[in-house]
Amino acid sequence: MSSVGTFSLGASEGSSEKIVINVSGVKHETHKSTLMTLPGSRLAKLVDTEKPPSEFFFDRNPEVFAHVLQYYRSGKLHCPTNLCGLLLEEEFAFWGVSDTDVEPCCWATFRQNKDTVEALAQIKHLVEPGQNDQSSNSRAWQQKIWALFDNPYSSITAKVIAIISLFFILLSITAFSLQTEHIYLSQSHQLWTGNSSKNFAETFPVKSLDMVEIVCSIWFMIEFVMRAVSCPSKCRFFMNVMNIVDLLALFPLFFRWCSSMYCCKMMGFLHIMRCIRVFRIFKLMQHVFGVRVLNHALRASATTLCTVPLVLFICTLIFGTMIYYAEVDSNDFHFINIPSCFWWAVVTLTTVGYGDMIPISGQGKLVGFLCAMVGVLLIVLPVPIIVNNFIKFSSLVKTKYSMPRKKEKNSVDAVLSSSA
Amino acid sequence: MSSVGTFSLGASEGSSEKIVINVSGVKHETHKSTLMTLPGSRLAKLVDTEKPPSEFFFDRNPEVFAHVLQYYRSGKLHCPTNLCGLLLEEEFAFWGVSDTDVEPCCWATFRQNKDTVEALAQIKHLVEPGQNDQSSNSRAWQQKIWALFDNPYSSITAKVIAIISLFFILLSITAFSLQTEHIYLSQSHQLWTGNSSKNFAETFPVKSLDMVEIVCSIWFMIEFVMRAVSCPSKCRFFMNVMNIVDLLALFPLFFRWCSSMYCCKMMGFLHIMRCIRVFRIFKLMQHVFGVRVLNHALRASATTLCTVPLVLFICTLIFGTMIYYAEVDSNDFHFINIPSCFWWAVVTLTTVGYGDMIPISGQGKLVGFLCAMVGVLLIVLPVPIIVNNFIKFSSLVKTKYSMPRKKEKNSVDAVLSSSA
Amino acid sequence: MSSVGTFSLGASEGSSEKIVINVSGVKHETHKSTLMTLPGSRLAKLVDTEKPPSEFFFDRNPEVFAHVLQYYRSGKLHCPTNLCGLLLEEEFAFWGVSDTDVEPCCWATFRQNKDTVEALAQIKHLVEPGQNDQSSNSRAWQQKIWALFDNPYSSITAKVIAIISLFFILLSITAFSLQTEHIYLSQSHQLWTGNSSKNFAETFPVKSLDMVEIVCSIWFMIEFVMRAVSCPSKCRFFMNVMNIVDLLALFPLFFRWCSSMYCCKMMGFLHIMRCIRVFRIFKLMQHVFGVRVLNHALRASATTLCTVPLVLFICTLIFGTMIYYAEVDSNDFHFINIPSCFWWAVVTLTTVGYGDMIPISGQGKLVGFLCAMVGVLLIVLPVPIIVNNFIKFSSLVKTKYSMPRKKEKNSVDAVLSSSA
Amino acid sequence: MSSVGTFSLGASEGSSEKIVINVSGVKHETHKSTLMTLPGSRLAKLVDTEKPPSEFFFDRNPEVFAHVLQYYRSGKLHCPTNLCGLLLEEEFAFWGVSDTDVEPCCWATFRQNKDTVEALAQIKHLVEPGQNDQSSNSRAWQQKIWALFDNPYSSITAKVIAIISLFFILLSITAFSLQTEHIYLSQSHQLWTGNSSKNFAETFPVKSLDMVEIVCSIWFMIEFVMRAVSCPSKCRFFMNVMNIVDLLALFPLFFRWCSSMYCCKMMGFLHIMRCIRVFRIFKLMQHVFGVRVLNHALRASATTLCTVPLVLFICTLIFGTMIYYAEVDSNDFHFINIPSCFWWAVVTLTTVGYGDMIPISGQGKLVGFLCAMVGVLLIVLPVPIIVNNFIKFSSLVKTKYSMPRKKEKNSVDAVLSSSA
Numbered sequence A, B, C, D: 001m002s003s004v005g006t007f008s009l010g011a012s013e014g015s016s017e018k019i020v021i022n023v024s025g026v027k028h029e030t031h032k033s034t035l036m037t038l039p040g041s042r043l044a045k046l047v048d049t050e051k052p053p054s055e056f057f058f059d060r061n062p063e064v065f066a067h068v069l070q071y072y073r074s075g076k077l078h079c080p081t082n083l084c085g086l087l088l089e090e091e092f093a094f095w096g097v098s099d100t101d102v103e104p105c106c107w108a109t110f111r112q113n114k115d116t117v118e119a120l121a122q123i124k125h126l127v128e129p130g131q132n133d134q135s136s137n138s139r140a141w142q143q144k145i146w147a148l149f150d151n152p153y154s155s156i157t158a159k160v161i162a163i164i165s166l167f168f169i170l171l172s173i174t175a176f177s178l179q180t181e182h183i184y185l186s187q188s189h190q191l192w193t194g195n196s197s198k199n200f201a202e203t204f205p206v207k208s209l210d211m212v213e214i215v216c217s218i219w220f221m222i223e224f225v226m227r228a229v230s231c232p233s234k235c236r237f238f239m240n241v242m243n244i245v246d247l248l249a250l251f252p253l254f255f256r257w258c259s260s261m262y263c264c265k266m267m268g269f270l271h272i273m274r275c276i277r278v279f280r281i282f283k284l285m286q287h288v289f290g291v292r293v294l295n296h297a298l299r300a301s302a303t304t305l306c307t308v309p310l311v312l313f314i315c316t317l318i319f320g321t322m323i324y325y326a327e328v329d330s331n332d333f334h335f336i337n338i339p340s341c342f343w344w345a346v347v348t349l350t351t352v353g354y355g356d357m358i359p360i361s362g363q364g365k366l367v368g369f370l371c372a373m374v375g376v377l378l379i380v381l382p383v384p385i386i387v388n389n390f391i392k393f394s395s396l397v398k399t400k401y402s403m404p405r406k407k408e409k410n411s412v413d414a415v416l417s418s419s420a
């Protein structure tokens, strides 16, 4: 290359020795003075001698080095968007450039893939549920029974057990809801007519419903005991909310014999106990995939999502107070105190609008107008919060499924350990 | 190029022979040891001789090769986002690098365009409907009649027939809904007044509505027979839900003569038969484009969307039970049994709020507050699920429309066959 | 460069003459046979001689040429995502490569920027309204009056006129809505009490409201005449919906004197005329910016958005029919005919739920449950359709505003003319 | 490099002297005539001599220069999407190319990162609240007290004070809402029964509630005084809406002693004063993070969001007028005047549907159908507006949190100052 007629520009004349840096075949030329702008870095140390060689060879990524060299020139570390952030991180580390020097404008780009990898590691249990629950120190029969009752996809017997369990849950809830009708009827009947002549006729269905309930309870007890005994980690088993619900839902069975005597007294306590039974229905959701994605998205947006009840609560207070003072002078006997006004505010804000309390006066209707309008906006508030996370999780789950298995484990671990 | 004063770094000294790989004019330099890190690959085989030549020439994509070479250096295969995944796949195959070696962070990028091509192939029938229905083995007159009755865009006559058909559908439904009024009136009239003196006056409109219904039914019968006879594939014709609805909707016509005798007896059966007629309205949707995109988006999100009724069902159970126990002690005669409480829960959760059942007690209103709030969140749940898929489909359809026709066929097939 | 020990691969031996294509300093090397794969293109023609020169120089974009060369090699034209589609289009045209050869996977990328430019051209009138309305052949005083009455941002007088106009619109609507009360009252009063003794007391406010209305009407007439006279294009003026509304809203003023005589007869016709007056309120929206963006987004999604009423209509038919047959045997006197059932279906599907018609029987409540659930999903349907377009338009408008003015015009025109 | 057999193309023959521009090792070759197309630029000036040197060396970014050179060739300045806009801006400035020459198609890409940096600067106070409030000229004890009462995260004592304050807010509101019940009861009691015998029994809770209110008010007064005294900027303190609410909410305490005498007279004024107290609940929201993000997103979309009430207002006017004329002839005594029809329109448009006013006639139900349908679409309108901004802000906040601290300050300032 002839240097005849060469025109050079861009550096102070004092140290304008040209240095060639051959990175994997791509020859970058720059001035020595440029490389000296970052004194602590690898290149600065190399050229900081009396007579540096005119060419350096590095077997590294030439495309990333172009950006590193630009950092030497301009003092600003911008990242290209077409290269993976993890690759940039590795190369930056080699050239002695700190991650924290990345400009704010390019930071999101730089972090993006690292975040993706971390998020993929987090949703691992979502895609392969129950895999990590089995610790190796439990015995073989324990593991077999645990798989039988906990993972319906493990075998055909497990699937049959899951379907039986589901059948008993639905049967139990049906019996439970039909039963209440009779309890109420017999109670109110005695209250009103005073006699119990019709009691005999109603005894039969009540008895049969009792029978169904006892059978269901026995099944649930067996299932609970089996799961409790075979569970690899007793501690985590009793920390699980679903298992506590299972246990509490069994209580009415034990209290049955005693409660028949002094039925009316413990009514309140038993009501709550019976109420718990209906939460068993949550089991139904455990094995539906869509619910799991949604559940994850909802949990991720929980901190932001909890603002919705808060805003609703505050709006209830404000509109409840406003409607009270707006209707206090009219002859409307609905808005007699602020707590009942809160009920009106809730019913209007959620746009349910039962119609049991309706403002009559002009200013009351104005408050009603404002309240309904705010309500419409309130309904819309949680949309972006969930949309955001749901779309993110959906694409992550899709990526996870389409990804080949073999490399996954070690590379994710490597990223996580390097970021720790 | 003078090698005087050259400084080299980045590989162990033992095998630091520099090798030049000229890929279509771009000269990549690396050490022999670097290429040996992936023993089975094309380059490793080439250099694994006693005296490899100092320069290799390949007429391949130089930009992709830079990333392949980086894989040799760092052991991690990152993909650039600016190159098409299908191009990368092809080049990776040439260099003997497996797709499954792509890092998790870059997997989504790598797959993106392949997914797009596959999705484009799937929505083909959406953009060009009815094209693939015509098999070649049916006779010419069959094809003509089929086009006449099934594809309104095939000719002007076909369009006229479609409009006549639409007119008869709307006429049939109008007649049907007006008729019920008279059936009810005459029934209730006889029930209440006991005489049938006014029957004569009402006979006239009933008769004329009957006339209209018979004319409509005859048209539908003709249309059905024509379509059934001319359909290229009889099997697919009778598997189609719309055609079965058509057939069932014709039943009341056949039963008309018999039913006039023992009208009251078969009422229940006829009611269901008549009910089916209204489903003919779905035909109205078939040729609206927006509906087809929406329909596709809804189907794609069906598995996730089915969680909404499930969640609604579970919330109904839980809030129905809660309101029952909350209101059991108050003098409210609405919440007398749990099944009717379920009705309240549904009406409140969907924010319809008829106002026929309203909690009175304090704890009942608290349950109502919770129920309405959960309802507001429930309404919002399906939004992200549909948003996600709708946006995806809309952009796909837009791409499909703007795309030139000629290349489409073979390239999509090529991708699909290579991925199979 | 020594060719000793050079290893060459990737083309058939027959015509493996290496050819160097120097594109603006970047030297691409390839085989002659590779260039011959696309016979009609510029490069194929150049090398298709007995003795082609060993090096070609082109002063074109080297990065795009790399992709063109890849097309020669693999027969597939992939586009890089980091380069602008318009740049690619220009370079492809130079190299004799057709746009239609772009692969389906890269088509969306290739079209993206062209679509953006076209969309920017379309929203021009959105950002700079009224600019193109002024044709040059109208006289100066016409343009001045037109600007005065039509563009409130043109001068301070224009702003004052706009505010006066707004004030008269609000006054007119207030007078109009207050007046109806008195019309009704006097009507019903005469109907009930038979006398008209109280009429005198009510005459005063009615008179003053009449006065207000006449004053408003005169203002609107003046405004209408001024705008009609000064409008540069008479044809477009009378095609505008808002101007027709203005004209029709003036009719009641003309009919006032006659109508006082045979008031009751033309009541129906006058009602509709008066009704039109309220549409003047749309003028209020013309100058709010957010409304214009929303309006544009709504119009762009109109074809898809019209499916919502269609789906609602179909659901009304189906659920109306279902509830009729579900409740036909119960003693509920609300669901007496199908048309009134349609009303129930609409009220439930939109989750308004007035509570005037409520299913009583079990199967009726089941239908109500389904109807309310479908209603909740229906509410959600239009969300993605509008979201999609609104986000697109918002970003376009933002881009338009931040863009420098000078270059805009000619470059957009150039793109549009080249695409035509 | 042999120039034998070299073929050159792409420039007019007159000035086809090749010029080599070596930008940091990458050699770009072009014709002199190409560089002369932009006369004022740096390169045009350099080559505009009789005998320009054949090679120029610049120590600048070679990748960006390729795009600058393309601008010389084609006259259009397209930007690559993989490079940061700020880097492009810097390099363009060096080469004498104006930002405003960027093509419309690439403008959004070019501006993107600059917008990000500006938006990051704006949300600074969101992530680190209260940091900039402390000016340096206030004394040490002032700063301590200010931190104690205003920033709950500054110390444990501050956290305790915040919790006490929250407790008093909730206590005050509870006392306030319970109190109204008694005021009303005693008022109505006296009104109805005429005597005040039961007054004694109710005096006790009223007295104790009064006591609670006084204690709360004293706490709020102390808190207000402390904050007012210690606030670094008195001016900004009294401009803050929350502080004015605090002050106004203290007024009822001062009026208490006087108001006990002529209670009934100032009732109206006191009602408003008491009403203000409930706004204290907004303090509860100040320290919830999600609310702050939402608040910011809502504020950013305020201009567009204000179209929703406007559209609702216009729809109310139109449907109110329509239902009046639709129901004017039926015997429905609800729709007696247009203002009450507006109430019906609001209740239906927001889908609240109290059921106090229901159309009876056919055309009235049709208007109701349209109104409910428009209402459903209206609910959906604000979704895209908020979604858009919420997603943008969420990602910005996430970026801000993950970003290293040190570089942030100066680089943001640099960008802002350069853009000013």
Ligand SMILES: [K+]
Residues within 6 Å of the ligand: A351, A352, A353, B351, B352, B353, C351, C352, C353, D351, D352, D353
């Ligand atoms: K409602």
Ligand SMILES: [K+]
Residues within 6 Å of the ligand: A352, A353, A354, A355, B352, B353, B354, B355, C352, C353, C354, C355, D352, D353, D354, D355
């Ligand atoms: K309602």
